[in-house]
Structures are given as structure tokens and as C-alpha cells.
Amino acid sequence: MRIDRDKCVACGNCVSICPMGAIHIDPKAERATVDQDECVECFACYRGMSKEHLNPTMVRAIRKAAKFFRFRFDPEPDICPTDAIAPQELAWPRIVRRAFSDPQVPHESTGIHGRGTAEVKTNDVTDRVKEGEAGFVVEFGRPGVGARFRDIERITTALADIGVEFEPSNPVTSLMRDRSRGLIREDILDEKILSAIVEIKTPLGEAPRVLKKIENLRREVDTVISIGVSTRCDAHGDDPLGAMLAREGYAAYRGKTNLGLGRVTVE
Amino acid sequence: MTNTLHRYSEHYAVEPAPRPAPVRDDYIVFAMASKNINDDNLIEKYRAFLRLALKHNPVNIGDATKGGTIRPRSDMNPAAHWTREHRSDPQQVIDGVEGHTTVAAAFDNYPAMKAFVEELKSAGLGISINISAPMDDARRCCDETGIARHSVEYSLGFRGRVDKLPDATTLEISTMCGHGMISANFAKKMIDWVKENRRTPEEAVCYMARFCACGVFNPARAERIIRQACGLKG
Numbered sequence: 001m002r003i004d005r006d007k008c009v010a011c012g013n014c015v016s017i018c019p020m021g022a023i024h025i026d027p028k029a030e031r032a033t034v035d036q037d038e039c040v041e042c043f044a045c046y047r048g049m050s051k052e053h054l055n056p057t058m059v060r061a062i063r064k065a066a067k068f069f070r071f072r073f074d075p076e077p078d079i080c081p082t083d084a085i086a087p088q089e090l091a092w093p094r095i096v097r098r099a100f101s102d103p104q105v106p107h108e109s110t111g112i113h114g115r116g117t118a119e120v121k122t123n124d125v126t127d128r129v130k131e132g133e134a135g136f137v138v139e140f141g142r143p144g145v146g147a148r149f150r151d152i153e154r155i156t157t158a159l160a161d162i163g164v165e166f167e168p169s170n171p172v173t174s175l176m177r178d179r180s181r182g183l184i185r186e187d188i189l190d191e192k193i194l195s196a197i198v199e200i201k202t203p204l205g206e207a208p209r210v211l212k213k214i215e216n217l218r219r220e221v222d223t224v225i226s227i228g229v230s231t232r233c234d235a236h237g238d239d240p241l242g243a244m245l246a247r248e249g250y251a252a253y254r255g256k257t258n259l260g261l262g263r264v265t266v267e
Numbered sequence: 268m269t270n271t272l273h274r275y276s277e278h279y280a281v282e283p284a285p286r287p288a289p290v291r292d293d294y295i296v297f298a299m300a301s302k303n304i305n306d307d308n309l310i311e312k313y314r315a316f317l318r319l320a321l322k323h324n325p326v327n328i329g330d331a332t333k334g335g336t337i338r339p340r341s342d343m344n345p346a347a348h349w350t351r352e353h354r355s356d357p358q359q360v361i362d363g364v365e366g367h368t369t370v371a372a373a374f375d376n377y378p379a380m381k382a383f384v385e386e387l388k389s390a391g392l393g394i395s396i397n398i399s400a401p402m403d404d405a406r407r408c409c410d411e412t413g414i415a416r417h418s419v420e421y422s423l424g425f426r427g428r429v430d431k432l433p434d435a436t437t438l439e440i441s442t443m444c445g446h447g448m449i450s451a452n453f454a455k456k457m458i459d460w461v462k463e464n465r466r467t468p469e470e471a472v473c474y475m476a477r478f479c480a481c482g483v484f485n486p487a488r489a490e491r492i493i494r495q496a497c498g499l500k501g
Contacts, residue, residue, distance in 0.1 A: 017478070019450040044448045048478035050339040052347070074465060076348055077456065078339065078474045103270070103446035103480045104332055120418040121369075122301045122395040129418060137420070142273065143442045144451045145431045194447050211423070218426040225427040226273045230420035237415035242402065245421060252421035253278035254290075256271065257405040260417030261388060262395035265305040 001039055001046060003032045007084035009059040013077055014045045014085060019194060020146050032084070040146055040194045041090060042101035050076075051083040093188045096149075099171065100193035116197035117170050120230040124262040129232050134207040134241065135167075137228040138214060140221070141195035147223040149175075150189040152196055154220045156182030159200060162213055167199035195226075204231055204240065208248050228255070270331075270445030271295050271371070271399035271483050272422045275438040279424035293443075293488045294380035295399040296320070297371035298392070305393045306367065312392045313364045319386050320372035321357055323379040328360050329482010331369040336360055337476040337486075353473040360482065375487035381408045388412060399483075436496045440489050444479040453478070461497045468493045 003014070003023075008031040015023050015032065022038035023045070025031070059081055066073055075081065090098055098105055119137055120129050129135040138155065141147030152172065160166075160182030166173045177185050202210055207229060218225060231241040245252040273279075277287040298316045300306040317328050329335035336355035364370065374380040380400070387396055398405040402421065409416050425432065432438055433451040440454040441447075457471035466474075471493055472486045494501050 016452040016456045017450055018452070019447050021450075021452060042448065044450065044478060047480070048339055048448060050343045050347075050477070051341045052343040052345065054345065076351065076474075077453075077460070077466075078477055079343060079347070083341075101447075103448070118299060118301065118395075120420050121297075121299050121397050122304075123418040124395050125301050125304045135420070137272070139273070142445070142447060143275070143425070143432070143438065144447050145428065215426065221427050223428055224425050224431060226425055227423040228272050228420050229423060230418060232418045233416045235415065237406075237409060237417075239416070239419050241419065241421065245423070250421075250423045251278050251283065252423060253276065253287075253401055254272070254274060255399070255402045255405070255419060255421040257398045257400075257402070257409065257416050257420075258418040259384070259388075259396045259398065259409065259414050261392070261414075262301070262305055263393050265393040266303055266307045 001034055001041060001043070002086050002088050003034060004084045004086050005029065005031045007056050007082040008032050009056055009063060009082055011075060011081055013075060013079060014049065017045050017049060017078070019044055019144055038192065040101040040192050041094070041098035042194050043087070046085045046087055049078055049080045049085065052079055052081045053083050054081045056082045093191055096188050096191050097193050100196045116199060117167060119199065120258055121256065122262060123232060123258050124260045125264060129201065129230055131232045131234060132204050133231060134202050134204045135230040136200045136210060138198045139195050139226040141193060141223050142226045143224070145224045146192050146194055147196060148190055148192050149184050151221040151223050152198065153182065153184045153189060155214070155217055156184065156198055158213065158217050162210070164200040164202055164210065167201065170197065170199040172196050172198050207241065207244060211248065211250070270481060271297070272420065273424070273442060273445060275435070275442040277435065280435060281429055290401055291377065292375040292491060293400065293485050294374040294377060294404065295371055295483055296380060296383055296396065297369055297399065298394050298396050299369045300367065300394040302367070309366060310364050312394050313368065313370045314361050315390065315392060316370050316387070317361045317372070319390060320383055322386070323374065323383040325372040326375045326485055326487040327373040327476070327482050328357050329371050330360050330364050331481040333360065333363045335476060335479055335482025335484060337473055339477045353470060369481065371481065371483050373483055373485045375485065377404055381411060384408055385412045388414060436492060439492050440475065443484045443489060445483070446480055448478045448480050449475050449484065458493055458496050461493050468499065
């Protein structure tokens, strides 16, 4: 993302909007500036901010007068008054940033809007995770910290070492150059993204071991990791996973429950 | 995407209190179709889901490709500073469904969520339906509506550089957009603006809701959190 310097009036609204804190007001230029290395191309500023189309010269003059008298500037906080935020053409490898950061861009490898697959959300019709299996969603950079693929690779290689199976249709898996070793393409390792989900599947009994492995690796990365773990319930709607997690001391207060109301309707 | 999975509450604090207060105002029900399995008549199925949701007074509904009931506008004018419309528009969500997406409804109370689930069960839309909520409440809802849970996914919270996370109040608000479109800095700014009496809690919540790209942000819970943080009565 970039800011059009001819239009920007340095109101600062976009500074707090940026989930990565990648925008600041350049004091010399008196314009908002995007740190291109930190920007993850999530489009939160461009799409989320409402837009006025005021004359930049007029707005700057008003702001200058208000500043002279030290009036408090109290604008609507979610508006770009001069429509100064401008997307830029993204080429490889930077385009990867948007694929993993802008939720309204479907990922080419999955066709799904978002950073992972449908996981167990459609398990009632896809049977992706079966009884006796555990599905893991290990999300890097969430919430609001961001991650680089170099960090993600540290974990995927360690997980590969213990023989986990990476979900083949997951976007991160599609960017691996060697799935058996969890190695990610070298040309994207320094790209920063808002978050990326690594999905793996193991036998249910292996879940504590995998979780322990991830726990032990948490200091290896310079970002946060959000962990979700899933399984299929039995015919009565019971699952052994909840009790297993409680035994291991994990907070598992919140989650998703697939109600099993989906069915095949396409002939 | 796990956009509703990791909504922060004090249960997930690095050092949680012995008995964290339950979250009783944040229930999401969402629907998702699968290609070539149950995506026939897809748009009508999604719209039926959303219309049924509206009967139970959700606090937000959304389409993952377009957003929720409160959206940004690209045609603002200076008068907006005094006459801005903050009202939500659920009809635009229903009308805007065009194809494959995830549709969702957020509720601020258990009975409404349960009544909606009951109605979905009867409607037999054939698409996958999920509850994203405290697991005990979701289980209770299934038991009370005669549904055997098919699959479950537990959030285990955050690991790694948790020192990079904002304070708990800010996190509780910002994680209600799991896609990360509501920045922690903006959530913090809105709390501060309410403290300074520059905006009301209702206005602050509307500003934030516009950034949620899929409509699962819960304005009622956000308002409650802001009021608590600012020492205001609900």
C-alpha cells in the first residue's frame, strides 16, 4: 500500500488503523508514510476507511490554522478525508503478503477467502478429520502481530521431524518446496504477512505430544502463535479431545462446533 | 479460516484468574457450503440463513466477502462529520450475497442463538452450520435442540511472543475480528476517546465494526467492554 503524497493532509487517521503499525507521519514531509517492509498488504486502510474527497490544499490550510491556535483536531477517526490511500501493483513475491493478509482475496490454492482451509467447519460433508484423528490449526502472527515465513518454517521443519502430515490443500503447504521436511520456498521467507495457518493431522492419541512440541518451540519464533485443535465426535456427539486437553492443562474454553446439518445435495 | 476461533477472554490470559467470568454475550452461528457437495442453489441457501437469523435479533450478520451490517463508504462528504449515519443495514448483507462465501450471525444472548439453531435444524438447508462460542454453551445448545455434535474445534489461546500483544481489554475487542482488520491501536484509541468523552461507546463501536471484513464483530460485547473499561454504566 502507498499514500498519495499529493493528496495526504497528514491527519493521522490511518496511523492507528494499520493493524501492523506500519504507517507514521513523516515530520519532514508532513505526509503519512508506509513502511513497506512492515506493510502486509491487508488493505484494512484502503477498504476499511471511509473516504471523503476534499480538496487537499483546503484541508491543509484549515489544519494549519487550527494548529496555530492549538485547536483540538477531532475528525471522524475512520475517514481518509482526501482519498489518499492507494493500492499498488503487487508482483511476486510481495503478492504473497496480500494472499495471507487480506481476507477478501481468495487464495488461489484453496479458492477460499482466508488464510486456511475449511478445517472442520465442513467436516460433516468432507470428513476431513475422522474419529480418532486430531486436526491442528497453528496460526502464526495472530492476533495483530504479523509473521514472516522464516519464523513459520522454523516450526514446520520441526513438526516435519516428528512425522506430522501437512494438509495438502492448505495455502502454506502449497508454498513448501519440500513437504516431507517442512521447507518453504526460499524466495518468500522474508515476506511478512498478517497471519498464516499451518494445518496438520495426527492420530488423536498423538495430540498431547504434538502440542508439547509446539509449546517447546514457542521461543524459536519472533511472533505469536494461536493454536486450535479439532476432532470428530462419535454418534452421540461426544468427543474425547476436550477431556484430554483438560487433563493436559490447556485452556479450551471457546471453540467451534459443527452441528452436522450439512448433507450432499448436489446430484 | 479460523476467524471466530480465537476470541480473547480472561480464560486465555497468560496467568488466568482462578475462576474467570463466563462470556455470556458472544455467540456466533455461521454457515458454509462446499463446492460440488451442497452448493446448489447456494445464494438462496445463504440468504435463507440470514433471513432466519434476522428473526432472532442478531447484533450483526455478515458475508465474508463483503462485510457486516455496518460498512465503510467511499462517497462521504464533509457534512458527515455532523450528520453521519451509524445505523446498521442488514438488508445490504442479504442482497449482497453473490456466491461462495461464509455467512454468519452474531448474538448477544444464549436464548436467541438457541432459537436460531432450532430453526436452522427445521429449515434443513443442507449446508454446514457451526456454532462458535464457549464450548459448554454450544454443547448445551446441541443437547437442548436434539443435535448430536459432528465435530469440535477448541481454541487453546496464544503462545510465543505474547509480550507483543496489547492489554487484555484491547485484545478482547480487537480479536472479535479474527482476520485482524480491527487494529489493536484503533481499539485502544476508541477506548481512550470514550474516556475523554469525545465519542459515545455506541459511536466507538460503529467505527470499529466498519473494519470487520466478514461481519462477525460483536458490537454489543464491544460496547459492554468499553463501558466497563471506562467506568460507565450499561
